Amino acid sequence: MASRHNLAGKKGAWQPKSLVDYHPAYRSEGGSRSKANLLCRQLQKAAVHHAAARPPAEVGEMLAAAVSGLARAHGWKAANDRPITGHNVWTALAYRNLALPRTIRRLLRDHVLAGAAVWEEAAWQAFMEALLPLFSPPPQGSEDDIADFCAFVAEQKADLADPKRRSTKQVQFDDLTLRLGSIHSVKGKSVDGILVVESEVWKGSGVDERCIDLSAVLPHAFGVTDELFSGVRLTAATNVFVGVTRPRELLGLAMRKSEATVLIGAATDQGWRVIDLVALAAELKG
Structure with a gap:
């Protein structure tokens, strides 16, 4: 600390x-402020916390916040025309399609938490090809904003202490992991x-x-x-x-x-x- x-x-x-x-390889979770709220950056943070065995509820909140941002970018609303947030996102998505929350959570598990989507551009593109059609069609004129929000963030260039965890927030000394x-x-x-x-x-x-x-x-x-x-x-x-x-x-x-x-x-x-x-x-x- x-x-x-x-x-x-x-x-x-x-x-x-x-x-x-x-x-020297350490980088803070947020990275550059200009990219901190992008979908890839938010999911990178969730992946790092998952790899560090943080509480599942904490990781789940990060995933929900990221998905709610994607839903808002597509102009979606919760019940009674309320904005979609990390707290109501799964209920709001289920209201549109009962199977949608489970489908999206499965994609997050397979591509983000257990996969390499947030660390490798080709894997990210495959993830987007599976995820974005679930929110189609985008509102007219919003295509560029959604593309910017969903862009791959490739800033992690440091040598990693633990490549399996893709984290610059820890260092390994023999059997001891120092976060x-x-x-x-x-x-x-x-x-x-x-x-x-x-x-x-x-x-x-x-x-x-x-x-x-x-x-x-x-x-x-x-x-x-x-x-x-x-x-x-x-x-x-x-x-x-x-x-x-x-x-x-x-x-x-x-x-x-x-x-x-x-x-x-x-x-x-x-x-x-x-x-x-x-x-x-x-x-x-x-």
């Missing part, structure tokens, strides 16, 4: 600005363990509008300083609080050794296990 998870500019001295600094994401992505959730890696909190271009989250927060948390939080440092403290309160069993905090030196004594006194990763790496090499 990190406060920031998108690609960051490389200006000035190196600092850990985002998760990309730790795992990556922003602190915001786990808000309101509980997990077995979390490693929070320091990254930049950014609220503007001014020097006083940026800070490195753990470096700013931990001196106060460990009692090394009693300086109160304000401005961007308060935002950093809020982010860190969300991250450290998610795990049920294991919490890890990772920061640069140059910033951690003043904290080691206090952390050790409070029962934390302190691991020097630089020394550990040298020892393993030896």
